[in-house]
Amino acid sequence: MAQGEIAWNELATGDVEGVKGFYGDLLGWKAQAWPMPDGGTYWVWQHADADPDADPSQVGLAGAFQMEGPQFEGQPPHWAVYMTVDDCDAACEKVGALGGKVLQPPFDVPEVGRIAMVADPSGAAFGIMTPAVRG
Template structure:
């Protein structure tokens, strides 16, 4: 079975020296159990939710130490070498060449033609990462939704649909904000694309599922030192969302069934 185009991993790159603090924040807010991966020569923490490995956390590398903290969304690919060829031909830039992670697979990082960064992973045989252990819309603490803020969301859809086979879902008129275009994989809505809005740069925003009240989660985020940018507000579903920043400034969002 092919998992090509399936969201498969979420990775936080945070301020150097703040990795433990970042892990403690998400443990409080999302209930994650965060621990060092034991990777030799590289400090990489893994987050688990209900026993599923859902995200990775790392320090900002020395060569980009001035970059603001951020979340990266990874998508599974069947053939990463072919993907590099196809993505660069479609206007993407390679930010990190194909690299093997023993026992996990091979990954690469790109910027799409509008500048939004994303990762891809060709999972090693028999690894569950592509199947959606990290992405599960039925489980709290897992990836639930993926939102692309883009200077040209129509061109963005053309780019990603050509590479991942995504199809258009419903489109919602957001007035001055333009259109919010849902996109689907295998007939299931997995995210939306929109204009930049108040975002200064194009980027992918990951949403993590929460149980119960999003308003209560907003209070938890603030109490843990985070900053709430938007929400809680109701979205079609119905569901409720809030967009926030962790104490180091990385943007993320939460989605739940109650306000």
């Protein structure tokens, strides 16, 4: 992906089970479980006719996770968009220089890439990511 492209959309919710059916019925999406290294489950939405054996990171339309833990207290369910950057750490430095704010410093997600949550000068939050190199 090139710098500035939308890389991923993700739903953070307190009711993954409830919304899986909603988006399935509304949009024809099906949710596939993707086990996480910490023992949790990340859900990847795909078109209903997607190959069930395909790698979710290759055929996914969007993702969802269950908001659990103190870091989510007071946060309503929300969709987040992630844009691609060439260097997540350098982009975070630039965010501040341009009047934005780093909300969550860069962190690595195995097999996905390096991600940070930031806000533009108006306060609108979004994610930036440098995708992992796949061989």
